Amino acid sequence: xxxxxxxxxxxxxxxxxxxxxxxxxxxxxxxxxxxxxxxxxxxxxxxxxxxxxxxxxxxxxxxxxxxxxxxxxxxxxxxxxxxxxxxxxxxxxxxxxxxxxxxxxxxxxxxxxxxxxxxxxxxxxxxxxxxxxxxxxxxxxxxxxxxxxxxxxxxxxxxxxxxxxxxxxxxxxxxxxxxxxxxxxxxxxxxxxxxxxxxxxxxxxxxxxxxxxxxxxxxxxxxxxxxxxxxxxxxxxxxxxxxxxxxxxxxxxxxxxxxxxxxxxxxxxxxxxxxxxxxxxxxxxxxxxxxxxxxxxxx
Numbered sequence: 001x002x003x004x005x006x007x008x009x010x011x012x013x014x015x016x017x018x019x020x021x022x023x024x025x026x027x028x029x030x031x032x033x034x035x036x037x038x039x040x041x042x043x044x045x046x047x048x049x050x051x052x053x054x055x056x057x058x059x060x061x062x063x064x065x066x067x068x069x070x071x072x073x074x075x076x077x078x079x080x081x082x083x084x085x086x087x088x089x090x091x092x093x094x095x096x097x098x099x100x101x102x103x104x105x106x107x108x109x110x111x112x113x114x115x116x117x118x119x120x121x122x123x124x125x126x127x128x129x130x131x132x133x134x135x136x137x138x139x140x141x142x143x144x145x146x147x148x149x150x151x152x153x154x155x156x157x158x159x160x161x162x163x164x165x166x167x168x169x170x171x172x173x174x175x176x177x178x179x180x181x182x183x184x185x186x187x188x189x190x191x192x193x194x195x196x197x198x199x200x201x202x203x204x205x206x207x208x209x210x211x212x213x214x215x216x217x218x219x220x221x222x223x224x225x226x227x228x229x230x231x232x233x234x235x236x237x238x239x240x241x242x243x244x245x246x247x248x249x250x251x252x253x254x255x256x257x258x259x260x261x262x263x264x265x266x267x268x269x270x271x272x273x274x275x276x277x278x279x280x281x282x283x284x285x286x287x288x289x290x291x292x293x294x295x296x297x298x299x
Contacts, residue, residue, distance in 0.1 A: 009066070009067075012063055012066060012067070015059060015063060015298075015299070016063060018059070018298075019055075019056045019059040019060055019063070020056075022053040022055065022056035022059075023053075023056040023057075025049070025053050026050055026053045026054065026056060027144065029046040029047075029049050029050035029053075030046070030050075031046070032045050032046025032047075032049075032050075033046035033047055033050055034046075036270055036280075043270075044267065047263065047266045047267055047270075048263045048267075050266075050284070051259060051262040051263035051266055051283075051284070052259055052262075052263065054262055054284055054286070054291050054294065055291060055294045055295040055298055057147065057225075057286045058225075058228050058286050058287075058291060058292070058295040059295060059298065059299065060147075061154070061225045061228040061229060061232075062228050062229070062231070062232040062295070062299055063232075064151075064154065064229060064232075065228060065229035065230070065231070065232030065233050065236075066232055066233075066236060068158055068162075068229075069158075069162060069165055069229065069232070069233040069236075070162055070165065070166050070233075071158060071159050071162030071163075075159040078155075078158070078159050079155070079156075079159075082155045083152065083155055086148055086151060086152055086155070089148070090145060090148045090149075093142055093145060094131075094134035094138070094142055094145060095131050095134070097141045097142040097145075098122075098126075098127040098128075098130040098131055098139070098141045098142070099127055099131070100141075101122045101127065101141045102122050102123070102124060102126075102127040104122075105117070105119050105122045106122070106123075106124075121140065122141075127141075137149075150225060153225075154225060154226065154229065157226060158229070161226060161229070161230065165230065165233050170234075170237075170238055173230065173233075173234050174234075176222060176230060177227065177230060177231055177234060179219065179222040180222050180223060180226075180227035180230070180231075181227075181289075182219065183219040183222060183223035183224075183227070183287070184223075184227075184287060184288055184289040184292050185289055186207070186208070186219060186223070187282045187285050187288050188282070188288070188289070189207060190205065190206070190207050190282075191279060191282055193205070193207055223287065224287055225286070225287065227287070228295070231296075232299075235299075250297075251296075251297035251298075252297070254293050254294075254296070254297045255293065255294050255297035255298065257290075257293060258290045258291065258292070258293030258294035258297070259290075259294055261283070261289075261290035261293075262283055262284065262290045262291060262294065265283040265290065266280070266283045266284060269282065269283050
């Protein structure tokens with residue numbers, strides 16, 4: 001089966017349209033979720049809706065796995081073709097987005113009453129600063145650009161993994177995927193550790209060898225979005241011979257369970273870790289077990 005051109009794979013086209021729709025709906029929930037401390041009803045609406053569509057990023061990653069594995073050509077050709085498509089929009093929107101926010105809150109909607117918006121962050125001086133500090137990381141104005149940074153990372157490592165997946169056996173791929181599956185549980189292990197008496201290490205609450213001086217734990221190199229790509233390649237090479245009835249009987253309950261953990265877990269996390277935005281996002285992690293359950297069901 002030739003997997004070179006997107007337009008020739010009908011089900012990928014359909015999945016892409018679905019993922020784009022879910023992405024737009026997800027970001028439309030941000031204005032509701034941001035009212036967690038001021039409007040409970042709006043927050044719950046945004047949280048439950050946003051949890052339902054949380055699969056869009058992993059779906060994009062899995063589609064990437066379908067389209068780019070096996071890798072053809074040299075690493076240089078791969079990087080030249082892929083990275084040159086990423087950097088121009090990354091640079092353009094990193095420069096333009098702060099100016100758009102500045103124009104909106106200065107001329108179009110000055111004096112907004114939205115408690116989640118701090119207008120002082122969108123002055124001309126602040127906007128000009130963001131136009132050059134983006135080289136260190138995305139800022140609050142262009143948060144959605146985090147995806148491009150992640151995609152750059154995938155593109156950098158895909159040719160390396162591409163060599164491995166072409167020669168890896170089914171047993172070897174299952175072993176790597178098993179390790180990746182364990183990594184999907186780690187965010188919850190870190191969340192639970194303090195309740196079991198863990199007090200951290202010099203102020204860091206990271207686990208399994210990670211700390212301020214070491215950001216790479218034992219699962220660092222078998223975790224993250226690359227797992228979705230390897231899983232996709234595995235399913236394409238060894239497709240499941242399930243009937244439609246079996247697919248629905250497994251995937252519908254699996255999606256429902258994943259959504260229940262995501263949606264109601266997000267609400268519960270907000271109650272238990274009130275004001276801790278880092279912990280609040282754990283249930284929404286794209287590489288968490290519950291979002292994985294929803295993603296694999298749709299795929």
